[in-house]
Amino acid sequence: MQATPSGRLPQARFLICDCDGVLIDSEAIAERIIVERLEALWQRDDIADTVRPLLGMRTRPLLERVADTLGHVIHAETLASIDTAVRRGAVLAPMIEGVDAALGAIALGKACASNSNADYVSSALQRTGLIRHFADRVFTADQVAHPKPAPDVYLAAAHRVGVAPAHCLVVEDSVTGARAAVAAGMTVLGFAGAKHLPGDQIRKLLDAGASLVFERMTQLPSIVASIVDGHSHDSQRIAPHTHQDYA
Incomplete structure (x- = not known):
């Protein structure tokens, strides 16, 4: 120590x-939902490595950070949709x-x-x-x-x-x-x-x-x-x- x-x-x-x-x-559930949604949106396979170190942040700032890091734009409706999906999944963990x-x-x-x-x-x-x-x-x-x-x-x-x-x-x-x-x-x-x-x-x-x-x-x-x-x-x-x- x-x-x-x-x-x-x-x-x-x-x-x-x-x-x-x-x-x-619940973080494993949140990670899976975020990664799956962003992979479908951006068609790239390096998203998990970018998302995982940011877990613990609130979902919307995390998504904005991932988008900025990977050079993408993420719109407000997408932020809201993924945030809602994460909450619905995580609450049953x-x-x-x-x-x-x-x-x-x-x-x-x-x-x-x-x-x-x-x-x-x-x-x-x-x-x-x-x-x-x-x-x-x-x-x-x-x-x-x-x-x-x-x-x-x-x-x-x-x-x-x-x-x-x-x-x-x-x-x-x-x-x-x-x-x-x-x-x-x-x-x-x-x-x-x-x-x-x-x-x-x-x-x-x-x-x-x-x-x-x-x-x-x-x-x-x-x-x-x-x-x-x-x-x-x-x-x-x-x-x-x-x-x-x-x-």
Whole structure:
């Protein structure tokens, strides 16, 4: 783990989770829909490689970035159509394997801070039952001035729950989200276990400022407990199937 100069991370008092790719396994669905629609529109086979690093952004800015990168123009009606298709597909996605039990095993207070809209996040959390971990502590991009990678939604969450950003742990799966949380002054635990993530996501999350990266939600309670107790991990990567897993 990358550590503070003292060799320890700031003491954790609150846990903030991203939604898509951390709580809900929806990013793979979003990626498939976006790639299929753009491939049909532009007739090229390099779209997936351009889309994947941008996952975690809101859909419309992501589409505009992809179009700009690949030298295409994307019209407003196409943006709206793909955005609607992504929302309809993602809202039925299952929760990330093991996340419900992992959150239940962590004693810290919890919030959700998502780059999606409030209606979608509320629906997903209610449908999966994960809302029980967050109650009304759910914050979304449409409630703040600037979406991730700006820190606004994370700062709003910290302000609402009354915890200094330095004492907040954030679980993020995307580079976009990790940069937002780092900009907010929070400690980022990178999650690289969702279905959509490429093999080099561990390196990308660490480069974006994550203090460590883990690959199984069963590892999260012991990682959080170690940080709460004031300890640090010896490496930047927590490998799967290790003593970090809880029962």
